[in-house]
Each structure stands twice: as C-alpha cells, then as structure tokens.
Amino acid sequence: MKNILKIDQIEKYYGSKSSLTKAIDNISFDVQEGEFVAIMGASGSGKTTLLNCISTIDKVTSGNIFVDGQDITRLKGNALNKFRREKLGFIFQDFNLLDTLSAYENISLALSIQNYPAKKIDEEVKKVAKELDIEDVLNKYPYQMSGGQKQRVASARAVITNPTLVLADEPTGALDSKSAKMLLEKFNFLNHSINATILMVTHDSFTASYASRVIFIKDGKVFNEIRKGADSRKIFFNKIIDVVTLLGGDVSDAI
C-alpha cells in the first residue's frame, strides 16, 4: 500500500529561550492510503499542534512532513495554498461553514476555488450529498441546520475535491452523541467506499473507536499505538479505554 503521510522526527517549540515549551517532541509515524487514523491525547498533549503542522497552518521547528512524497515543510506562499486546496480536506470542530452561503454553495466553493468546470460542479455536489445523506439540506443555510448536518456538510466540502488526506480536528466535539455516531459512520463509509484517507484528532475514546488505528500522544511524544485489526468496534473501544487509563488521570476524566 502507498504511504500517504510520512512524519519524520518533527519538533515544535513555543516561547523563548528562557521558557521553552515543547509542544511536539520528536514524533514520527506513517499513514497508509485508505487508513482511518485517530490521534488521542489530553488537552495540551500537542495533538492539535500536530494537526496544524500537517495542515500547513503552522510550521514545524525541525523535522519533515511528507504528503504523497512531497516535503510540505518547504512549501511557501501560493504553492502552500495550492497544496492545501488540492491535497487536503478539512473538517473542524466548529464546522467553519460560511454563514452567508447555503449548504450547496459551501460544498461547491471547494470545487470552484480549484477552477473546476462549472458545468460539472452540480453533478459532483449531488453525488457527495447523497453519500453523506444531506440532499434535503442542500438549499438551507448554516443557521437553519443542526450541528450534525453542518458537520456532514463540512465533511462533504472536505471530500468533494478527492483530497489525498482528510484532516479532522475534533469533528464530534460540538455534536450530541446521536449526531456524532451518525457522522462517524459516514466517516467509515467514506473510508471504505471511496478509500478516503482520514486523520482525526480527538480526545474522545468513543470517537476514536471508529478508526482503524489509534495513536496516543502525551506531552508531545507518541505514547502508544493500537490497531483495530479484526476486532469488533466494542472490543477496540475497550482496548482504547485501557490505554487511556494507563495514560493517567488527565485523559480519563475526558471520557
């Protein structure tokens, strides 16, 4: 299988010499094509910083990140924007939908920024809307939708461009349990049916249990890593709980 993401000994420091904070302290891991990886950790463990570095919103202090064989830590300016819009899809905790646009326009915007032919846009939007079960909200505005619908619209926007890698930052953070479950099932569906590679950051064990692999981070370092393999989701969930318990009090209170 193809290696989509390769993180090679990255470090990220904040602050000055006198008070240095190591947000990421030498992390390395790979993500294969078609994988659904969850990154878990407590608040302040560095997981969001890690995601920001992968998504090129933030810059690493040292080390390299390869996406599809390309070293993204060396990209600058418009090349960076081009990389972001062609290779990445984003899903955020607070949806980040544009409130002035309808769901349809929010999704189509991702394509039109890439100068995708206007004629084909409609077809693509309808297709992805069907996959994510949001056909009936396409003409609604963000303020008219529920959180779950908004997040599925955001997901549609993220995957419509066929990105190499979909990055999700606490996607269920603002959702009730029912919507969260529905969204995660859609993630699984996207992962299996269109072979989307998903990297998700979360502190919720239930959310993480939908992934095929979970990487635990503590104090900026990789603490542990478990794979789902042939286990059922329930067994995998229990395994995750075990690791979280091992991690210590700071994460257990997040469950």
Next chain:
Amino acid sequence: MLFKLSFKNIKKSMKDYAIYFFTLIVGVAIFYVFNAIEKQGVMLKITADQRIMIQVIVKILSSVSVFVSLILGFLIIYASRFLIKRRNKEFGIYLLLGMGKRKISMILFIETLLIGMISLVVGLIIGVFFSQFMSIFIANTFEADMTKFKFIFSKNACIKTIMYFGIMYLIVIVFNIFIIGKCKLIHLIQAERKNEKVKIKNPVLCTIIFVVAVGMLGYAYYLVTAGVKYMMKNPQDRLIMAIVLGAVSTFLIFWSVSGLLLRIAMSLKKTYYKGLNSFMIRQISSKINTTVFSMTIICLMLFVTICVVSVATSVKKSEEDGVKKNCKADIEFFSSRTTYEQREEQMVYLGEENNIINLYQNAGYDLESYLKKYVEYYTYSLYMISDGEVNSACSVVSLSDYNKIAEMYKNKTYELEENEYIIIGGSEVQKKELNDRLAKGTAILVNGYELVPKYTTCRNEFIELTDGNFHPAVYIVPDNTLAGCEPMADNLIGNYKANTKEERYKIEEEIMNMQTTDSCSIETKISLYNDCVGVGIMFTFIGSYIGIIFLISGAAILALKELSESADNISRYAVLRKIGADEKMINKALFGQIGIFFAFPLLLACIHSVFGIKFGTYLTSIFGLDGLLPAIIVTAVVIGLIYGGYFILTYLCSKSIIKSRN
C-alpha cells in the same frame, strides 16, 4: 486607570478607524475654512460693493453651516454606534469582571473627548493652513491686491468650530451612555457568535416592487424635466412630489435589487460557480440587505453633491462669461425725463431736456475728458396698438440711434423700410409671445404710423449693459415715425479713456464721486462684473461646502460599514484560506465586494444627476448656463478623487484587517 484604558483603546483602534478620524479632521477643517471667510474679506483691499457681497456670502454660509453641522452630527452618531457595536465583547468582559456600567460610560466619555479634542486641534490647524489659500482665491476672483501675503487667523471661526463640534461630541456622549445603559451582558458576550441570518426576499415581490419603483422614478424624472412647465403652475406641490417620489423609489430600488441581484447572479451558473464569485456575491447581497437605508441616504447625498457642484461651478463660469459677452462698453448713463405719479399710476413728463454731458457740465465736470468714445441716444416709452388692442408702454429706440450703438459695439446694424420695425432682445417668456406675433406679421400703430415686422423673430442684438443673456425687449423703428414724440430718457453709453485696469478703476471712482443736480442712474461694466463674480462665488462656495461635506460623510459611512464588516469577516476569510483559496483570489473577492458596494449608490446617483442637472439648468436659466460640460468634468474629477480615495483606503484597510488577524 480608566484614562489609561481609553487611551490604549484609541491607540489600538486607530488603524481601523483612521478613515473615521480622517473624515472628522477634514470636517473640522472645512468648517473652519468656510467660516473664516469673513475675516479674510475684511483684510483684503476691495471696494465697498465687494465688501457687501462678501458679507452676504458670509451670512448665507453661516446658515449653511448649521445644516452642515447637522449632517456631520448625524455622521458622528452613526459612526460611534458602529464603534460601540464592534467592541461589544470588550465591554462584556469589563462587565464580567465587575466593572459598573457607569465606569464603562466613563471610558467611552474619555475616549470621545480625546478623539474630539485631537480631531478638533488637528482639524483647526489644517483649516487655518488651507484658509490661507482661500484668501488667495478670494483675492484673485475679486481682483483685489494680494501682493503682500498676510497670515490670517479668524478667532470667531475658531470659537464657532469648537462650539459646534463640542455640541456634537456632547450629543454623542449622551447617546453612548444611553446605549451602554441598555446593553445586556449575555448579548455582549455572545455578540460574536451570532450567525448571520440570510434573508431571502420573494423574487416575485422584488420584481413587482422594482417595476413600481422604476415607474415612480420615471415619473419623478418626468416632473423635473419634460413636465417642468406644468410645475410652474403649482411649483411647491410638484417639486415636493418629485423629491419624495425620487427618494422613496431610490429606497425601493435598492431594496428590490438587493433581492434580485442574487437571483440573477445565481442563474448565471458559469460565472457564479467560478472562483470565489459565489462567496463575493453572497457577501454583497447580505450586506446590501442590511444597508438598504444607508445606501439610499448615501445615494441621495451623492446625487445632491453632483448636481450642486456641477450647476454651481457652471453658474459661476457663465456669469463671468455673460458679462464679457453682454457688456461691450464701460459705462451707461440713464437720466429720466419722467416721473412716476403714484396717484394716477402713469408717467408724467417733466418736459425738460437732460442731456448727460450738459448735466455734468452744469455741475462743473467735464465728462467728455474721461471718455474715449461715447454715444448719446434717446429711449421712448410708447403705447402702441396691435391687433386692435393697446399694449402696455413699450420701450422704443430710433433706427439711427440703434445703429450708432451697434457700430460702437461692433454689433450688426440694420436697415428699415419706412413701414417696418424690428424687435431686439426679450426674455425667453417674452420672446415666445413676441415671436408668435412677429410670425403672424402683426402690424403696430406707433405715433400714428402703421408698421409691419421686418423679421419673423426677435433679433439677438442689445443696447443696455447687462450681466447675463437676458435683455429687455426693445422696438427699433424708422426715425421719422418718432417725430414729435418726447423721449422718456436721455442715455449715454461710453468707454473710458483708459488702457490699463488701474486707470479704468480710477476713472470709474472719479465719475462715481461726481455730484449732479439731477439724478442720473449709472451702470458700469466693473460693478456688473463684481456683482456677477459675487453671485458666482456664492454658488461655488455653497456648492463646494455642501458638496464636500456630503461626499465625505457618505463615503465615510460606506467605509465604516465596510470596515466593521471586515472585522466580522476575518473568520470567513480565515475559512477560505483554510480550504485553500490563495491571496490573489481573496484580494480579488475583497476588491470586488467593496467596489460593488461603493459603485452601487454612485451609479444610481449618476442616473439621478442627469435629470437633476437638467432641472438645475432650468432653475438657473436666468443666469444662463454655458460650460456645463467642463463643470461636470470638474465635478467628476473631484468626486472621483474623494470618493475613489475613500474606496481605495477602505480596500487597503480591509485587506490589512483580514490579513493581520489571521
């Protein structure tokens, strides 16, 4: 502590509100400049006539100032409402920390005071500086001596400016306290989290309203242009109707277009789904939705600015041209042989000869020595019969007298058969009636002679010195028809024995000081010119005063609105960046968004102005309106510079706002 908070706040928001600050300073400066004119007039070496003219201008300008201060007051209150809205979160935090509302009001009070003081001081300094140019301008137009430069500072204008703006800031302070008192903590804290609700208007309703509005506007246009002749019957009602119709339809057009714009754009799928176009159009339409009212105000302000400045500028120019064209001699004397008996309501001939030269000679002056060339002539006032009716007394001049004057003026001379007459001059209204009669070949009976018209229309020649294109109608008849009639008045038209401007002024002053036994009225080119310059300059001053204030207020409101939205837009543009839009795309969308926002009211204002200027030319037609085109070009340049400047500044500021906070 409070003072420190206020001071830091001003420093922090200085960059965002540079435009507001700039507008305030310009407002103060202009207010000072136009109120300082009185002082500048006093300092100049000008004639008494000119001094009176300046006093009139000053009086009018000071009442215009009240109006201007109302406009600026409106702007300041409107702007301060924006500024408070933007800082909701900050005030929310203060309240959360336990600061009382009174203290928050105090912070705002200190801020307003500081902003007010700084803008006043800076504005006054700039105003004093520019008023020096104003004195050069006034000196030039009145042809006054301005060899020595004097620095002029008007204490009165300064005090007036401080007083007016002081009152405005005071009102703002009261207003702010009122607003803060009404605030609820929950709204302040959650101010940012409010999602914009997208109001979609019913497209059918929009179309209907659009059609109705266009119809109303069309009727308003008709009232002030083609239908203007009916307006004279009932001027007030019709004019008010046109204004109300115009304003209401402007509002309705903005209202309906904001709804339709989106529909139309969305139907153009190819363009709509290209790049950030869909985002940009949504941005605009959501904003126009919420700003229909201020758009209307701005559009109307721009409209008034365009009309006032272009009509005023062209009036000034045509006034000056009018004198050059219609004053072909330096001086005209007029000594009446009649007196008007009020009891019997008719002219009574005094029966004495009033030869002008003799008149002066009797008083001990040698008028001839002052004049290079002169023509004496008689005017008659005769009742004549046409169509069997007795006309009111008409002024009549003999053909030979007319030709003498025409030769001096280098105008066209005429020849008449014994039974012919011509009419020269006449106002527009008079001409219409007279031309009708001439075309019919109506014969007149003068002093027992029957005469027929030589031409079918009134001729454009003239005798008297006037300032404009308007000359009273005069009948020219063969000499023999006037035999035995007593002239109504003795007249003399002459040129000074002078080559330079100074000599002409000197001769005029001497003649004006001569005392004669019999009254004799005098009209001179110089005094006519000064009157005209006065009228012209009055129009220019009032036009540019109101125009510039309107323009900067309108542009400032647009700019502030746009900038406060940019602050809200930070998160939207951040999303665009996250999903991979590059800077070029974002800048293009921002430029388009602000550009359309600025262009929309200007466009409608331009269409309004086409008709408004037409109406303006009609109203001021007594002055004549030549050179309208250059005036319009000047206006376009001024508006382009100021309005365009505000647009560019707004774009640059918005760009830095959405960039720096990301």
